[in-house]
Amino acid sequence: MSFSSLPWLLALVPCVAQEAIKVELTEAAAKGAVCLDGSPAAYYLLKGTGDGINKWYVHHEGGGWCESLDDCLGRSKTDLGSSARYPEKIPLNGGYFSKDPQDNPLMYNWNNVFMKYCDGASFSGNNDTVTKYQNTSLFFRGKRIREAIVKDLMEQHGLNQATDLMVSGCSAGGLATYLHADQWCEALQAANPSAKCAALPDSGFFLDYQDPEVPCTPPSLLGTTINGDYHCGLKWTFHIQNATAGIDSKCVAKHTNEEWKCMFAEHAAEHIQTPVFAMQSVYDSWQVGHVEGTGGSTKTQMLGKNITERLVKNLLGKNPKSGAFLDGCYHHCGAWNLIRIDGDLVSTAIQKWYDGLSTEGNKRLWNQDRPFPCKDCCSPGAEVTEIIL
């Protein structure tokens, strides 16, 4: 190689995709921490750098829930229910995983954990009984998977020495973030009492709502989530998975005989002690289809009003440190740094909120507050006050 080609090669290095390595939980599998099909659970790990080596971003993967036995059986043959086809390495880039300090100023050099979702119930199930369905064994063990990941990260990878932990995830992983934020932070603060621990759920504030026009369908015959059947569907998931001990114990203690309520973000939110920063579209495109069900723009407007009111009341109203970036763009997950509210992109809002957590009177709500449909809510051009380079 000629000497003059070297600078050119070095210039390429930052562009090479960062690959996270698979960690398969084979020991935990022996104790029943397994995916729907009985295969070992897994997560991906990418080490932090520089002053990020003791800071951790932990992401629960999303992908809906299994809301009937047919649904669970179907999922058990896919990556959402089996680790059989998980690759050894995956790239982790963009958004919360971005390694670009411009794009992700708070967390660009933190350790990244990507928890593979293969249990069908947002990492909450704990049913000892193996379900036999159509001659296939199905396992509901997300609680054990999450706990096995915590243990492995603590004992093998230095999470116990973390100074900072951001618990996160999108969609069903966003719900998992609401359900498990306190469990993560309690585990870390037991090891390191001075650690700063917060949660960043994206698109996970699902309402407990049943479309009055959609009957509570007997679950055994379904193949997928039925639009408008979210209340009944997720309630079924909670029961079949025996999720009571997998979700927030403070919520469960307040809802005797109605423990299932704590599986829903709007009810669980009230009890979370961890500071939470919710990223949420009030016209979330997945919720408009699957939760609202039949409707039209008037009903979507109502959905937006309900999401806003309940998130502000149940989350921000109950925890003076919690905050939110509430947008009016019709989308679900992602949209990282595409939306500007009060002059800030989401990455700036997250950093301002996180850095100001110990400051009284810190800004915590960014609310776009626009009627549906709002096309220009989706682009920073809508409210650009400065040119972004």
Ligand SMILES: *[C@@H]1O[C@H](CO)[C@@H](O)[C@H](O)[C@H]1NC(C)=O
């Ligand atoms: C349900 O979960 C509870 C708490 O984790 C556990 O004690 C009980 O044995 C479980 N029941 C079944 C049937 O798995």
Ligand SMILES: *[C@@H]1O[C@H](CO)[C@@H](O)[C@H](O)[C@H]1NC(C)=O
């Ligand atoms: C656990 O799974 C069995 C078998 O599918 C089911 O009958 C039971 O209702 C589930 N939940 C609990 C709490 O045991």
Ligand SMILES: *[C@@H]1O[C@H](CO)[C@@H](O)[C@H](O)[C@H]1NC(C)=O
């Ligand atoms: C289950 O297995 C039995 C015995 O092998 C067989 O007779 C039956 O047809 C199978 N049922 C299904 C739904 O595959």
Ligand SMILES: *[C@@H]1O[C@H](CO)[C@@H](O)[C@H](O)[C@H]1NC(C)=O
């Ligand atoms: C919004 O909340 C109101 C009041 O609780 C309720 O009657 C209505 O059905 C809700 N609509 C949606 C789409 O969430």
